Amino acid sequence: MADNSNMKQPVHVCAAVIRHQQKILLTLRPEDKKLGGFWEFPGGKIEAGESPQYALQRELREELDIEVTVGALLETVYHSYAWGDVKILAYLCSWKSGVIKHLEVSDHSWVAPENLLDYDILVADQPIIRKLQETYAN
């Protein structure tokens, strides 16, 4: 029988690139979470049966209490962490309603694209940042 033990599916993750007044929203992962203390684009794991768009809207409600409109796919990233692989789908989003609350994040910050590298952002997000800097270079 074939050995498929090294063919584990990556964890599917959705991430929101929310652009508002020329700035991008970053959120800080709580210290007690896996990869805690790093900045990231808000989002999370896509659950079974969910579309990435639906998952994003759910995660943003759960983490920040905001409603967003999900737009185009900006970037897809595959990355291997020590604990396993992730496939991240990053969508351009716009903020529809709500006031940001820190329900499941430690902090948030609106950052100009050229300043994103000043933040300790999860390493898997580097291709998303490059794409953003190319797209919105001044």
Ligand SMILES: Nc1nc2c([nH]c(=O)n2[C@H]2C[C@H](O)[C@@H](COP(=O)(O)OP(=O)(O)OP(=O)(O)O)O2)c(=O)[nH]1
């Ligand atoms: N949300 C988000 N996750 C990212 C980004 N970059 C990156 O490597 N990840 C990784 C970190 C986590 O291992 C995984 C997302 O899982 P998570 O733990 O945030 O998801 P979740 O909110 O569903 O968490 P939980 O139910 O397990 O608490 O993807 C990013 O920009 N945003």
